[in-house]
Amino acid sequence: MNAQQKNLVTLLTVALVAGGLGLYAYFGVMQPEEKEAQRKEAEEKVFAAHSPGERDTDGGAPPEPIFTWISVELPMGKTVMERQDNTWRITSPVSALADKTEVSNLLAQLSTAKFKATLEENPTDADLERYGLKQPRASVTTRAYVPDAQGGGANDPTRQRSSTVYFGVENNFDGSVYLRREGDPRVYTAQGALRFVLQKSTNEWRERVVFPVEESSLLRIEVKARKNAFTLERATTEKPWKLVQPVELRASSEQVTKMVSALNGHRAIIFPSQEDEEKVRRALEKPLVQATFVRKLGGPVRVRITELELGGFKQTVALSEWDSESMLARVDQRALDVLDLAPKDFKDRKVLAFSVREVNHITIHPAPGSEQISLSLAPDTGKWEMAAPMVGIAQQFKVASLLGSMESLTAAAIVESNPKNWGRYGITGTSRGVTLRDATDTEVARLWIGSEVKGNPQRVWARGSSEDVLEVEKSALAALPLALTDLMDGVPGAASSP
Known part of the structure; x- marks a missing residue:
């Protein structure tokens, strides 16, 4: 073997040793560390949709789950919410739209909440009593699915996930909360924000927009109020408004926008109880204000507002009905005056009407x-x-x-x-x-x-x-x-x- 051959053998030997060291570093050190990190992350998440090391069909990390059903149970009652056609609805104990902001806050907490620490691996009954988990103070059950590459999978049983978490008492020292997961005996502690976002009655989860109208989507407005009645219309949403009843004149678009925006700004103060609902609906058969808003897309929004005495106090109530939805709620008394405008109030102060x-x-x-x-x-x-x-x-x-x-x-x-x-x-x-x-x-x-x-x-x-x-x-x-x-x-x- 000459010197050149000896050098080649030496280089091959070094390369094999280096490759072996690299494989050892990956399979013997890095891969176990990756698996441990994945296991730790899955175990730290309160609502874990994936098992440690789980991969998607393409070999990559699985996407975040899409929640479709939530049940929140508190001493004050149970509220069930369901995602229907990309809209969250309360399905029990009432049928109503859910507040988009409140549900978004809840979903953010469900997606990111992590355990702070594991307190007990195998708690006794006495431990559970101490942490308020023997008889949980609250619970939340979720259903979700892991979307595929096209975003589907809502009806694929292999992609369905569910989880229930039970909440105990609050740790007065740092505001954290004690909790357990269904099927997991351990007692954990987590940030109190998750418990805080759950502490809502059914009515607090409800949508509070009583008048779902926006000027940019309207083609016609018909109003009959206590003092005034009028009709506004326009050919398209890009055209200016005209007052067509009781007189014809060019209407101020700014005034129409201001009026619709003011109406939309009135939120539900409270929702009538089941005992009062029948009385409220009878009073709304003779409203003080009634209006119809014809939209470019979708059916018209019909609004009725009136006053009646409930519990010894005069209250202002409103009913809005559109498509298959309706909203019955008590509103501020000033809502009665928002639509009660005279024709002169719509006069456009623009000197010239042209483009x-x-x-x-x-x-x-x-x-x-x-x-x-x-x-x-x-x-x-x-x-x-x-x-x-x-x-x-x-x-x-x-x-x-x-x-x-x-x-x-x-x-x-x-x-x-x-x-x-x-x-x-x-x-x-x-x-x-x-x-x-x-x-x-x-x-x-x-x-x-x-x-x-x-x-x-x-x-x-x-x-x-x-x-x-x-x-x-x-x-x-x-x-x-x-x-x-x-x-x-x-x-x-x-x-x-x-």
């Missing part, structure tokens, strides 16, 4: 003695061009600023509707102002600026898209770029501004 996208032509009507200014949107370049009194390219950002400011221009006050004499407010056919037209030269909006408001020199009277006399702040109009020098560069001399 910037509609506008292709702008005409600025100046004060008498000044030249009219005309601008058009060039179809080939998409840029604003000056047509009169000069021809040229306008300052694009100035025109955009003008249209944006006019679209958002808001009245400071609404003075009068359908006046017999607009002239008394300085508003005539020759008033200064602005006309906006679309691509077909059809007028989409017109602003008339009248004379100064008597007794308030900071405002002027104006007319916009409605038939109302408006008060507009002078400062808002002064900010509009309405002069030739504002809209076009290189103008020799200043032009007067409205």
Whole structure:
């Protein structure tokens, strides 16, 4: 054997020894440590859905379980909740929607709760008595499934998991709680947060949103209240609201949003007892307020609110019904007034009703003695061009600023509707102002600026898209770029501004 062969044999020997050491390190040290870590993690979890070292079908770590059923039993009673079509419901002792936030907090605790320590491996009856586990103070039973790679498995028996945990007394020293698991004789201690999140009566688990309506999803609102009745509607959820009964007028979207939001904000204070429920439902047959909210998707939400005497006190109760759901609850008395609005309350204070996208032509009507200014949107370049009194390219950002400011221009006050004499407010056919037209030269909006408001020199009277006399702040109009020098560069001399 020559020197080169000896060196090769030496290298192979070293490689085999190194490989053997590596295999020993993995199988003899690392793999047992991994298994021990997995075993410890599984044993530390209060609600363990996986056995130590369990792997998914693809060989990876199994996913977290999806809880489908929870039973919480306390001295005050038992509450059973079930996940149905991705919605948690209370199924016993009543049938009702469950509070999403409360259930989420519970699920978070169930998924993460761990034991702090093992106190007794084989407790005696005396030990169980001492820890309050001889007759547990509470218990929670859960059912869950481990989802497969596609997220399914809810009906696969091999993926089903269940667990019951019994709770004892609280450790006054650190606030922890003593507990046991079904099928496990040991006594553990865990953080008190898990016990705290369970301490709720059935009514505390219930959803408290009495009026499940959101303005963004509505197409029609019909209301009959104590003093007022009205109907609002719109063609699509992107269109503005209109009041169609008892009068027709453009409605303030801000006011409608505010009204619906205020109603939605009223939560259930308490739920009527079984003894009182029949009396409450009879009273709701003659409601003080009734409303129907027509949604874009799903059936309408019907609401009834009234007052009645219960337990010697006047109480406000409400019933909401939608799809297959209903909610009967006591609410704050102020809920009666949320929908009781007069038509004038819906008047839109926006001066002009138009969209910037509609506008292709702008005409600025100046004060008498000044030249009219005309601008058009060039179809080939998409840029604003000056047509009169000069021809040229306008300052694009100035025109955009003008249209944006006019679209958002808001009245400071609404003075009068359908006046017999607009002239008394300085508003005539020759008033200064602005006309906006679309691509077909059809007028989409017109602003008339009248004379100064008597007794308030900071405002002027104006007319916009409605038939109302408006008060507009002078400062808002002064900010509009309405002069030739504002809209076009290189103008020799200043032009007067409205």
